[in-house]
Amino acid sequence: QKFVYDFTEGNKDLKDLLGGKGANLAEMTNLGLPVPPGFTITIEACKVYLDSGDEPAELRDEVSAHLDALEKRMGKNLGQADDPLLVSVRSGAKFSMPGMMDTVLNIGLSDASVVGLAAQAGDERFAWDSYRRLIQMFGKTVLGVDGDLFEEALEAAKEAKGVTVDVDLDAADLKKLVKQFKKIVTRDAGRDFPQDPREQMDLAINAVFDSWNTDRAKLYRRQERIPGDLGTAVNICSMVFGNLGPDSGTGVAFTRDPASGHQGVYGDYLQNAQGEDVVAGIRNTVPLAELESIDKASYDQLMKIMETLETHYKDLCDIEFTIERGQLWMLQTRVGKRTAGAAFRIATQLVDQGLIDEAEALQRVNGAQLAQLMFPRFDHGAASVLLGRGIAASPGAAVGKAVFDSYTAVKWSRSGEKVILIRRETNPDDLDGMIAAEGILTSRGGKTSHAAVVARGMGKTCVCGAEEIEVDTKRRRLTVGDTVVEEGDLVSVDGSTGKVYLGEVPVVPSPVVEYFEGRMHAGADDADELVAAVHRIMAYADRVRRLRVRANADNAEDASRARRFGAQGIGLCRTEHMFLGERREMVEKLILADTDDEREAALDALLPLQKADFIELFESMDGLPVTVRLLDPPLHEFLPDITELSVRVALAESRKDANENDLRLLQAVHKLHEQNPMLGLRGVRLGLVIPGLFAMQVRAIAEAAAHRKNAKGDPRAEIMIPLVGTVQELEIVREEADQVIAEVEAATGTELRLTIGTMIELPRAALTAGQIAEAAQFFSFGTNDLTQTVWGFSRDDVEASFFTAYLEKGIFGVSPFETIDKDGVGALVRSAVEAGRATRPDLKLGICGEHGGDPESVHFFHEVGLDYVSCSPFRIPVARLEAGRAAA
Ligand code: PEP
Ligand code: MG
Numbered sequence: 001q002k003f004v005y006d007f008t009e010g011n012k013d014l015k016d017l018l019g020g021k022g023a024n025l026a027e028m029t030n031l032g033l034p035v036p037p038g039f040t041i042t043i044e045a046c047k048v049y050l051d052s053g054d055e056p057a058e059l060r061d062e063v064s065a066h067l068d069a070l071e072k073r074m075g076k077n078l079g080q081a082d083d084p085l086l087v088s089v090r091s092g093a094k095f096s097m098p099g100m101m102d103t104v105l106n107i108g109l110s111d112a113s114v115v116g117l118a119a120q121a122g123d124e125r126f127a128w129d130s131y132r133r134l135i136q137m138f139g140k141t142v143l144g145v146d147g148d149l150f151e152e153a154l155e156a157a158k159e160a161k162g163v164t165v166d167v168d169l170d171a172a173d174l175k176k177l178v179k180q181f182k183k184i185v186t187r188d189a190g191r192d193f194p195q196d197p198r199e200q201m202d203l204a205i206n207a208v209f210d211s212w213n214t215d216r217a218k219l220y221r222r223q224e225r226i227p228g229d230l231g232t233a234v235n236i237c238s239m240v241f242g243n244l245g246p247d248s249g250t251g252v253a254f255t256r257d258p259a260s261g262h263q264g265v266y267g268d269y270l271q272n273a274q275g276e277d278v279v280a281g282i283r284n285t286v287p288l289a290e291l292e293s294i295d296k297a298s299y300d301q302l303m304k305i306m307e308t309l310e311t312h313y314k315d316l317c318d319i320e321f322t323i324e325r326g327q328l329w330m331l332q333t334r335v336g337k338r339t340a341g342a343a344f345r346i347a348t349q350l351v352d353q354g355l356i357d358e359a360e361a362l363q364r365v366n367g368a369q370l371a372q373l374m375f376p377r378f379d380h381g382a383a384s385v386l387l388g389r390g391i392a393a394s395p396g397a398a399v400g401k402a403v404f405d406s407y408t409a410v411k412w413s414r415s416g417e418k419v420i421l422i423r424r425e426t427n428p429d430d431l432d433g434m435i436a437a438e439g440i441l442t443s444r445g446g447k448t449s450h451a452a453v454v455a456r457g458m459g460k461t462c463v464c465g466a467e468e469i470e471v472d473t474k475r476r477r478l479t480v481g482d483t484v485v486e487e488g489d490l491v492s493v494d495g496s497t498g499k500v501y502l503g504e505v506p507v508v509p510s511p512v513v514e515y516f517e518g519r520m521h522a523g524a525d526d527a528d529e530l531v532a533a534v535h536r537i538m539a540y541a542d543r544v545r546r547l548r549v550r551a552n553a554d555n556a557e558d559a560s561r562a563r564r565f566g567a568q569g570i571g572l573c574r575t576e577h578m579f580l581g582e583r584r585e586m587v588e589k590l591i592l593a594d595t596d597d598e599r600e601a602a603l604d605a606l607l608p609l610q611k612a613d614f615i616e617l618f619e620s621m622d623g624l625p626v627t628v629r630l631l632d633p634p635l636h637e638f639l640p641d642i643t644e645l646s647v648r649v650a651l652a653e654s655r656k657d658a659n660e661n662d663l664r665l666l667q668a669v670h671k672l673h674e675q676n677p678m679l680g681l682r683g684v685r686l687g688l689v690i691p692g693l694f695a696m697q698v699r700a701i702a703e704a705a706a707h708r709k710n711a712k713g714d715p716r717a718e719i720m721i722p723l724v725g726t727v728q729e730l731e732i733v734r735e736e737a738d739q740v741i742a743e744v745e746a747a748t749g750t751e752l753r754l755t756i757g758t759m760i761e762l763p764r765a766a767l768t769a770g771q772i773a774e775a776a777q778f779f780s781f782g783t784n785d786l787t788q789t790v791w792g793f794s795r796d797d798v799e800a801s802f803f804t805a806y807l808e809k810g811i812f813g814v815s816p817f818e819t820i821d822k823d824g825v826g827a828l829v830r831s832a833v834e835a836g837r838a839t840r841p842d843l844k845l846g847i848c849g850e851h852g853g854d855p856e857s858v859h860f861f862h863e864v865g866l867d868y869v870s871c872s873p874f875r876i877p878v879a880r881l882e883a884g885r886a887a888a
Pocket of ligand 1: 572574632761781782783784785786849850
């Protein structure tokens with residue numbers, strides 16, 4: 001195994017081995033660009049070091065061989081007293097981790113070689129400045145000396161001399177400073193600063209390896225989802241100097257604007273300085289364009305190199321360069337980070353320039369960036385007071401007056417107020433309030449809690465599980481430490497970051513949503529330029545994708561929006577959402593019915609309402625499939641809360657005026673109470689034990705379809721049975737449904753062509769998919785319940801309880817409720833697809849769990865061969881884009 005590569009040996013595709021910086025230094029070297037010679041120690045060597053605590057045995061010899069070659073080439077030895085070769089030792093992982101790991105410059109300087117350097121450069125000040133920088137950087141990063149000690153000494157030196165910037169310190173001042181710095185090292189590190197240049201280099205290499213595991217590097221990786229076991233490469237590069245006087249300098253540049261994508265000169269330059277001065281902001285940089293008047297030859301050469309890099313990488317690159325006495329050197333390049341908006345613009349710009357094709361353009365953007373562009377955002381430049389932080393459940397920026405119950409939310413919003421609904425947690429009763437509110441804030445619950453799921457479905461901003469916030473519904477206020485927010489006080493909720501602010505933080509609207517809504521067309525100004533780019537990329541995606549995209553929607557308004565956003569049907573209409581509000585009492589009657597007559601009367605009352613709902617829905621989705629799911633949740637969800645009701649009844653009884661209905665309700669609540677309602681009487685089980693319930697729903701669907709047919713519409717209803725575990729359940733329900741449909745067809749004289757299928761959301765259903773397909777014309781994977789039952793995780797509780805610990809321990813990188821668990825849940829989906837299709841080759845296959853709008857999951861569903869994904873209306877553009885990216 002080879003652990004060291006000369007820059008001439010690598011290339012840009014070796015990032016796994018050489019890290020991003022090393023691979024790109026090699027690429028630039030081979031392009032003939034001016035890169036100072038050097039070599040890269042591989043990530044493999046780092047892994048051995050991190051695993052065993054020791055570097056690989058061969059490493060030292062390999063480094064020696066490469067150092068020898070470098071010394072021959074440069075005509076001087078590392079740290080040579082009369083003319084020292086100096087090197088930098090820089091980290092460079094596969095993924096860029098800006099500023100997270102260590103770098104040491106000027107390795108090779110010592111009490112002896114500093115004199116040689118001064119003579120060679122003809123500049124004493126420069127040599128001593130370089131030496132003090134080495135001791136400072138080496139002391140801090142390699143020997144663990146407190147960096148402030150050096151800073152303080154430097155400040156004191158400047159103060160003593162009455163100057164403010166370090167360039168005003170002369171050689172004598174710096175010489176003194178070096179003495180002080182060495183003392184600081186000896187005192188704080190318990191050892192002298194090493195005078196042997198090779199020892200300096202070896203220690204620096206190990207320090208770079210170690211810096212992979214600093215706390216800040218670990219935290220950064222967790223946030224950016226970079227695996228913790230990758231390790232870093234180490235680049236040893238011969239030094240060039242930007243601090244050799246006014247004809248030297250250092251800078252950073254972008255080949256185009258990372259915010260707008262526009263071509264032009266973007267960057268900063270700092271005369272007479274080394275790289276870390278730019279980053280540290282020690283002195284003010286000048287715009288790169290000014291380099292033209294400072295050093296025209298270097299400027300022209302740099303512009304040419306940037307053009308070479310852009311055409312070579314076919315993308316925006318960012319670079320670091322140094323000019324040493326009029327000679328330009330390239331120290332780094334990489335494909336640059338950019339804002340979401342710029343990603344879309346740059347992709348289309350590069351297509352127009354003929355650098356990439358449409359398929360490649362699709363790979364240059366992603367759904368997360370599109371989602372980011374779709375939400376109104378807070379103006380981050382504005383001043384704000386942070387109240388607390390929760391889970392970023394549904395993105396967006398919402399500002400409004402704090403309200404603590406749904407009734408007030410509705411009342412205030414009717415009178416024109418913007419409100420934020422703040423609850424400990426929400427339940428279906430809060431729906432009105434949630435709809436009325438600008439945003440929702442809860443102190444309990446995770447990403448799949450009621451508040452989160454419903455808010456996401458509505459495209460409404462939501463932060464949930466903000467645990468520091470104490471919600472006191474009774475006194476209508478919340479407290480965080482000493483801060484009290486009363487009803488009516490303004491709060492701002494950032495659903496993209498999970499942060500909650502006191503007062504009003506200003507927001508900016510999203511032109512991209514305006515465009516999807518059809519309220520804005522591509523034109524000339526800046527926002528329009530972004531919209532034009534999004535429009536083109538979406539067109540590419542739609543052209544190539546194989547997956548169809550449907551919406552989870554249960555009312556005509558959501559359905560119409562979904563259609564505007566590009567939905568090709570409804571993949572999940574949750575009918576329980578049609579039984580809320582005023583209709584809840586009717587459901588109560590159904591649940592409380594003691595006799596067949598009472599039950600029938602309750603169902604008869606519900607039938608016309610359901611039918612009217614479906615007529616509207618079929619109309620708004622005319623010509624497109626609409627999957628209607630029969631009632632799924634446990635019935636207690638339609639009844640009052642057991643504790644509240646018990647208290648109410650007890651109080652009434654003590655006053656001796658208990659009302660009959662409450663007593664009956666309480667009885668029913670007790671009867672329906674289950675320890676594990678999600679595993680209880682719900683889904684198909686309701687259809688099997690409550691006579692007439694599913695029949696009523698099927699009749700409403702059939703009659704609505706017949707109505708639409710008669711109105712010359714094109715209804716395409718699909719009836720879906722939830723929570724099936726065995727084909728027998730499905731057969732019984734189907735037999736009844738087929739009969740009802742036949743009756744409606746006969747009565748209305750229409751042929752309805754309704755299909756009947758099932759959700760696959762229990763492990764047993766997935767395992768017996770071959771049998772279930774005998775009775776189902778389609779499957780829709782309910783990956784929320786499937787994840788819940790495969791893992792044994794309660795989808796309503798885990799994210800707020802132990803998921804943080806699981807994420808921290810690396811058990812998974814992302815919640816399986818957010819991104820499909822390919823190895824477990826995904827494997828079941830894959831085998832159910834195969835078994836289902838084996839039984840019924842024309843079986844239609846979709847997925848309607850929350851994963852349907854998750855980028856990574858969409859790629860998985862494409863790969864296993866589903867026909868469509870279904871997601872909330874606001875996720876539809878994201879799903880379209882990702883389906884296109886998966887197919888391109
Ligand atoms: C599911 O379980 O994935 C699903 C879509 O159904 P619900 O979320 O309504 O349980
Ligand atoms: Mg489900």
